Amino acid sequence: MRRLGALVAFLVLVPTTSALGTELGELLERGRGASYSAEQVINCTTPDGERDALVRIDQAAGEIKLSSAVTEDVEVTAGSGEWTLTRQGDPVAGASVGEGNPKAEPLYEVEDLDEVEYLGRDAFAYRLIREGQPRAELVVDAETGALLETVTLGEDAEIYCQRRFVSFEAVTPLIESLESGPAQPASANVAAIPKLPAEIAGFELLDQYEDEAGVRFAYYSDGFFSFAVFETDQAVTLPGATTFELDSGSYRRVFTAGQVTYVWETREGGVALVGDLPPDLHEAVLSNLPQPEDPGFFRRWWRSLFGWNPHLR
DSSP states (O other): OEEGGGTOOOOOOOOOGGGSOHHHHHHHHHHHTOOEEEEEEEEEEETTEEEEEEEEEEEETTEEEEEESSSTTEEEEEETTEEEEEETTEEEEEEEOOOOOOOSSOSEEEEEEEEEEETTEEEEEEEEEETTEEEEEEEEETTTOOEEEEEEEOGGGOEEEEEEEEEEEOSOOOOOOGGGSOOOOOOBOGGGOTTSOSEETTEEEEEEEEOTTOOEEEEEESSSOEEEEEEESSOEEOTTOEEEEETTEEEEEEEETTEEEEEEEETTEEEEEEEOOOGGGHHHHHTTSOOOOOOOHHHHHHHHHHOOOGGGO
């Protein structure tokens, strides 16, 4: 069976600027091209308990490398609209993520808060509101546009996760360029893989592809939160997962710092969702994806031995 760890580590919480206000969007766009090194602490309160992590961030002219002190064998490098996951020195996943079609009106209302000082630097504070509900508070560095602190909010404006820089240096770190790294899987036209909907609960399908091994990847964002969906021909295992029941069926779930992962089986194979969205949005998203379905003994046995055989559908 396929292990999810060989597919993806974690997503980077970077808002899509086309979905935000002009001033904040311009700041964040500047931040995408900024150069700096930082350490970020992530603290999350999840339905399954507290989740914490320390992440090292190195960004140079739009390319970003993340290294987690919790999972030292995992690194994520991103730049030029692509990301690559490396585990124990071997590249195991990559994708090209586009901006999609900008909405006519920004999905989030941006509320300006006070000018603040953060780590001895001038910064601006903002609140993001979706459909009348506060969803996040941001602190953005005035000089570089770097996202110094992000507090994401769930139902009743309760804090779900806090990501904050505990160190920040506006320097240019040395990062191996993606161009000189391993070849990336080509990004397919979204229209070429019509299985998943173009929009789910306000989240827009921004990119989609199928790799040579038959793993299908789709990336959704509402302009701030995002999630990725993986479909494989085999069941996906998730060590340490707990069972989560919905009207649509039974899922396996794991919360880590700043991220949630769901896996489940269908008659066609395995499905996994990895995202940063707060728990109160999970059910609306999952109910619009392929539903859990017992593949039956023979399909499961065949799948465990040979992967999926299309003649068994």
